[in-house]
Amino acid sequence: MRILYGVQGTGNGHLSRARVMAKSLQKYDVDVDFLFSGRASEQFFDMQCFGEYQVKSGLTFATNNGRVNMLKTAWQNSVPSLIRDINSLDLSAYDLVLNDFEPVSAWAAKRQGVTSIGVSHQAALKYPVPKVGDNWFNEKLLHYFAPVDIALGCHWHHFGFPILPPFVEVDPVIAVNPHQILVYLPFESADDIVKFLSPFKEYCFHVYHGDRPKLDFPSHIIWSGFNRDGFKQKLSTCGGVIGGAGFELASEALALGKKLLVKPLLGQFEQLSNVAALELLGAAETMTCLDSESLRRWLKLAAPEPIHYPQVGDALVKWLLAGDWHSGDKLCRQLWDEVDLPQSWRKKSP
Numbered sequence: 001m002r003i004l005y006g007v008q009g010t011g012n013g014h015l016s017r018a019r020v021m022a023k024s025l026q027k028y029d030v031d032v033d034f035l036f037s038g039r040a041s042e043q044f045f046d047m048q049c050f051g052e053y054q055v056k057s058g059l060t061f062a063t064n065n066g067r068v069n070m071l072k073t074a075w076q077n078s079v080p081s082l083i084r085d086i087n088s089l090d091l092s093a094y095d096l097v098l099n100d101f102e103p104v105s106a107w108a109a110k111r112q113g114v115t116s117i118g119v120s121h122q123a124a125l126k127y128p129v130p131k132v133g134d135n136w137f138n139e140k141l142l143h144y145f146a147p148v149d150i151a152l153g154c155h156w157h158h159f160g161f162p163i164l165p166p167f168v169e170v171d172p173v174i175a176v177n178p179h180q181i182l183v184y185l186p187f188e189s190a191d192d193i194v195k196f197l198s199p200f201k202e203y204c205f206h207v208y209h210g211d212r213p214k215l216d217f218p219s220h221i222i223w224s225g226f227n228r229d230g231f232k233q234k235l236s237t238c239g240g241v242i243g244g245a246g247f248e249l250a251s252e253a254l255a256l257g258k259k260l261l262v263k264p265l266l267g268q269f270e271q272l273s274n275v276a277a278l279e280l281l282g283a284a285e286t287m288t289c290l291d292s293e294s295l296r297r298w299l300k301l302a303a304p305e306p307i308h309y310p311q312v313g314d315a316l317v318k319w320l321l322a323g324d325w326h327s328g329d330k331l332c333r334q335l336w337d338e339v340d341l342p343q344s345w346r347k348k349s350p
Contacts, residue, residue, distance in 0.1 A: 006105025124153025257306030
């Protein structure tokens with residue numbers, strides 16, 4: 001079997017899931033090529049595990065100070081370029097397109113009659129899980145952005161639906177420093193983050209961000225560009241995580257037993273819905289702005305127990321190779337049977 005794996009490159013969550021899958025696909029000697037879209041090729045990093053990959057423009061969203069900028073989003077995305085990429089992508093050499101909310105490979109598969117299987121967090125939002133901003137536009141976006149023949153969603157809880165657990169790969173926790181906090185707020189202004197963290201001098205904040213602040217920042221704030229290995233090591237040893245409301249980082253924090261404070265990207269349906277799910281489960285503290293009082297309260301909280309999610313990547317690859325692609329419900333049940341959910345989660349429903 002030869003697979004083309006299309007991955008949405010906006011943010012790092014889809015890439016984290018693809019890294020888990022790349023390792024599992026290699027483990028089972030699957031012939032796979034990767035295609036990424038949603039950011040410029042020079043903005044991808046730590047991509048060695050994907051071999052020789054393609055990059056297309058695709059579609060993405062633009063942000064400004066922690067909020068989606070719709071006008072800038074419309075300006076940056078070129079529909080004619082997207083159509084050219086779809087029409088020029090030749091899938092004749094592939095038996096299957098695996099897709100993580102990536103529009104070029106999804107629409108090319110639809111156009112050329114190649115079977116496509118979607119594996120994404122967005123696919124879970126097609127079920128009545130906790131959601132915010134569930135309107136006609138967002139429903140159409142989920143359906144038409146990257147259409148697939150078979151869709152498997154993933155979420156922190158199944159909520160009674162055929163949804164996969166998260167794809168999580170984390171470093172083992174050997175030692176924890178409760179006064180070290182990992183901060184990943186990629187859509188917030190670097191200077192705003194410095195102002196937010198500066199008053200809390202009794203903690204050490206390890207900030208990962210694409211921009212350097214213009215403001216001088218105190219010694220208890222350690223600023224880094226994004227590095228996957230360094231990030232994972234700090235995630236393992238930190239006492240808590242302050243992040244956006246993306247899916248993968250929260251999944252890793254839950255798996256490691258890290259307390260979590262999230263600030264969603266305002267105007268972004270998926271992140272607002274993630275906040276609703278985290279609040280329902282009691283799995284994180286949330287804030288709508290960089291609020292000092294929210295941070296002060298959160299810093300005093302104890303760490304939760306880790307949630308031991310199974311090796312979803314290995315199970316999914318074995319399922320793909322078996323070829324019974326309409327048995328996704330059974331795969332989901334088998335994987336959740338391996339998860340010991342917190343007692344307070346077990347009867348949660350939206």
